[in-house]
Amino acid sequence: ILNVEQSPQSLHVQEGDSTNFTCSFPSSNFYALHWYRWETAKSPEALFVMTLNGDEKKKGRISATLNTKEGYSYLYIKGSQPEDSATYLCAFEYGGATNKLIFGTGTLLAVQP
Amino acid sequence: NAGVTQTPKFQVLKTGQSMTLQCAQDMNHNSMYWYRQDPGMGLRLIYYSASEGTTDKGEVPNGYNVSRLNKREFSLRLESAAPSQTSVYFCASSGRSRETQYFGPGTRLLVL
Numbered sequence: 762i763l764n765v766e767q768s769p770q771s772l773h774v775q776e777g778d779s780t781n782f783t784c785s786f787p788s789s790n791f792y793a794l795h796w797y798r799w800e801t802a803k804s805p806e807a808l809f810v811m812t813l814n815g816d817e818k819k820k821g822r823i824s825a826t827l828n829t830k831e832g833y834s835y836l837y838i839k840g841s842q843p844e845d846s847a848t849y850l851c852a853f854e855y856g857g858a859t860n861k862l863i864f865g866t867g868t869l870l871a872v873q874p
Numbered sequence: 875n876a877g878v879t880q881t882p883k884f885q886v887l888k889t890g891q892s893m894t895l896q897c898a899q900d901m902n903h904n905s906m907y908w909y910r911q912d913p914g915m916g917l918r919l920i921y922y923s924a925s926e927g928t929t930d931k932g933e934v935p936n937g938y939n940v941s942r943l944n945k946r947e948f949s950l951r952l953e954s955a956a957p958s959q960t961s962v963y964f965c966a967s968s969g970r971s972r973e974t975q976y977f978g979p980g981t982r983l984l985v986l
Contacts, residue, residue, distance in 0.1 A: 765916070792971060792972060793971070793972045795974065795975070803979070804964060804977035804978060804979050804980055805917075805964075805977050806977075807974035807975070807976070810972060810973065810974055812972055850916070850917070852917075854971065854972065857971065859905065859922065859924045859930075859971065860905050860968045860970065860971045860972070860973065860975065861907075861919060861922060861932070862917075862919070862975065863916075863933075864916035864917040864918075865916050866914065866915060866916045867916065
């Protein structure tokens, strides 16, 4: 059974704090690792798709790293803002052409002004 | 460009009733997916369609059927709804592997 774990489950930070979350995934049959941002009452929106060991991706204040050999990815948010409040999901894409994803349960981030 | 659209947005059913959730995408994607999202659990794949004319089971297919009507449309049918199928259902589409999946706005279903 393929399992994707995210930690912490939830996080409360102050505006301006930097923070990071972890996604753990199987180290075999790796195809890609996806990060999504999910705001309440909306649908998940893509942040990154990471495919190579050692990948680092950045979008504004958000960045992510990938270690496929040990099966983890970190998502970093620098200088958190209230609008960063959301659930951050990671999803493990496993081998094959079907783009099937196994999702973690997410990290809920609340940024207090 | 509407992206991925879903209808209805919200539905209440009685146990045993049937209904079809509709999904359409206008991005010319080959692959389409149906997920359900329940509290404390990640998005779980119900069925997917890798291309027009093909469908396959995901992680939690029991109680559901799907139809890939054409490249644009992928519907999910509940033949005899059960309270355990109360959930939020998301449709998604993607071009190919290692590409982002784009999600619809979701359908909130309550089965009494």
